[in-house]
Amino acid sequence: MRTRSTFSAYVSRQFLFWFASVLAVLVGLIFLFDTIELLRRTATEGGAALDVVIAMALFKLPHMGQKAIPFAVLFGGMMAFWRLNRYYELVVARASGISAWQILMPVVIISALIGIVKVTVVTPFSSALLLRYERLEAQHIKRQSSLAALSSGGLWLRQSTEEGHYVLHADTISPQEMKLSKVIFFFFQEGDKFVRRIDAPSAQLKRGRWELSDARITEPNSTPDFRKAHRISTILTRENIQDSFAPPETMSFWALPAFIDVLENAGFSALRHRLYWNSQLADPLLLCAMALFAAIFTLRPLRRGGTAKIVAAGVATGFLLYFVTDVVYALGLSTRIPTLLAAWSPAVVSCLVGTSMMFHVEDG
Numbered sequence: 001m002r003t004r005s006t007f008s009a010y011v012s013r014q015f016l017f018w019f020a021s022v023l024a025v026l027v028g029l030i031f032l033f034d035t036i037e038l039l040r041r042t043a044t045e046g047g048a049a050l051d052v053v054i055a056m057a058l059f060k061l062p063h064m065g066q067k068a069i070p071f072a073v074l075f076g077g078m079m080a081f082w083r084l085n086r087y088y089e090l091v092v093a094r095a096s097g098i099s100a101w102q103i104l105m106p107v108v109i110i111s112a113l114i115g116i117v118k119v120t121v122v123t124p125f126s127s128a129l130l131l132r133y134e135r136l137e138a139q140h141i142k143r144q145s146s147l148a149a150l151s152s153g154g155l156w157l158r159q160s161t162e163e164g165h166y167v168l169h170a171d172t173i174s175p176q177e178m179k180l181s182k183v184i185f186f187f188f189q190e191g192d193k194f195v196r197r198i199d200a201p202s203a204q205l206k207r208g209r210w211e212l213s214d215a216r217i218t219e220p221n222s223t224p225d226f227r228k229a230h231r232i233s234t235i236l237t238r239e240n241i242q243d244s245f246a247p248p249e250t251m252s253f254w255a256l257p258a259f260i261d262v263l264e265n266a267g268f269s270a271l272r273h274r275l276y277w278n279s280q281l282a283d284p285l286l287l288c289a290m291a292l293f294a295a296i297f298t299l300r301p302l303r304r305g306g307t308a309k310i311v312a313a314g315v316a317t318g319f320l321l322y323f324v325t326d327v328v329y330a331l332g333l334s335t336r337i338p339t340l341l342a343a344w345s346p347a348v349v350s351c352l353v354g355t356s357m358m359f360h361v362e363d364g
Contacts, residue, residue, distance in 0.1 A: 004102060007093055012106040014083065019076030019114070026068040031061050041141050048140045056140075059133035062126035063249060069118055073111050073287050074318045077294025080107070082310065085298055100361060104295045111291040115284025123280060124252035131250040155180065159234060164189040166232075170203070178205035183212065185232065195219065198230070209233050248276035271339065275332045278343030286325075286347040292354030293317050299361055321350060 035057040042048040084090045093103060157168040166187045170180035185198040196219040200212040215230035251259055256277045263270040297310050297317075325346040332342025 004098055007098060008102070008106045011080070011084070011103060012110055014080040015077060015107045015110060018079040018083075019072050019110075022076045022079065023065070023068060023072035026072060027061065027065045030064045030068060031057055034060060034064065052136065052140060056133050056136050059129040059136070061129075062122065063130045063133075066118060066122060066126060069114065070287060070290050070322070071318050073114065073290040074294050074314060077107055077111075077291050078298050078310070078314050081295055081298035085300075090299065100295070100299055100358065103299070104291070104358070107291045107295070108288050111287040112284045115287040118287075119253055119280050119283055124254060127250050127252050134247075134250060157236075159236065161187075161233075163187075163195070164191075164193075179203070180205075198232070200230070203232075205234070205236065208235070248273040253277070253280055271335065272333060275329065275339050275343055278339060279329065282344045282347040285344075285351055286321075289321075289347060289350035289354050290318075292351065292358055293321075296354065296357045296361055321346065 035053065038053045038056055042053055081090070084093075090103065094100075155168070155170045155173050159166060159168075164187070166185050168180075168186075169184045171182040173180050180203045181201065183198075183200045183203040186194065187196045187198070189195050196217060198212065198215055198217050200215040203210045203212045210232040212230040212232065213228070215227045217225040217227065217230070219225075248256060251273075256273055260270040260273050260277070263273065294314070297314050328337070328342050328346050331337045332339055
């Protein structure tokens, strides 16, 4: 028993070392290429300071680094098992009565723990930084002039105008008709100087304009002006209002369920957010599947010239799983398959396939 626990601790250290090494290399490459891409994008939009570009790349890095974690588990596990196999440590362990499952178990457990830490700790941190990145992107690259936010207090929207900007608040919204109730418009000139306020029981979004009914226009040092109908120009559409709500990637894992309820109570579709939340829950299981595939390729005795084939098979498997996961995710977004099936099926099927292949390796 002591020998098995000592060997399990040794395998765990080897896996953690190679996992961290592979992840560091992947994150470094992601940062390098992302910085180059941001420099190219900002250059085409008039340019941005180098410190702004580096800040954007750093803010985006934790989010992109999360996508490298499954590959780090796969390649880190393959490197750890390959090294143990290369120096015949696995042969000695198997000869002493340690099964392949006992060799693999610490790696699977650590992979699951990495997935849990990723979902509960890393994801909220990366979401906060990604939100800051998107704000800088909207300012320096997309040049967006309007922002929308949905909360339990209603809809808040900001849009730039020729004179300055206005801020809109509505208590409720009907997404089918894009009709707002209990609407308030606050108009500001450059420098945030308040110029007027418009109150209306309702406002409806038409092409290029808001149509208000029974509007009351109030300006400083003047009596209110009542109008049966009033129009306010806008560049917004129904689609870009909903698209400007917080993407699921920019929200903390812990805050997503409450925001899903807010979206659904407002009448908007929360499919994208619900699918993302469930896919995050399935991540620990997907990392376990990656550990299983790493063992499948490298636990068998090495043959001369077989290293290149092992590496090629591992790379192909990693990209195949990534491709299949993306395809199933897209099917879930298009409502072709149920949300739970789209989020969980890649991880569950991968684990089942990996387990069955491990039985074959052990029996062989």
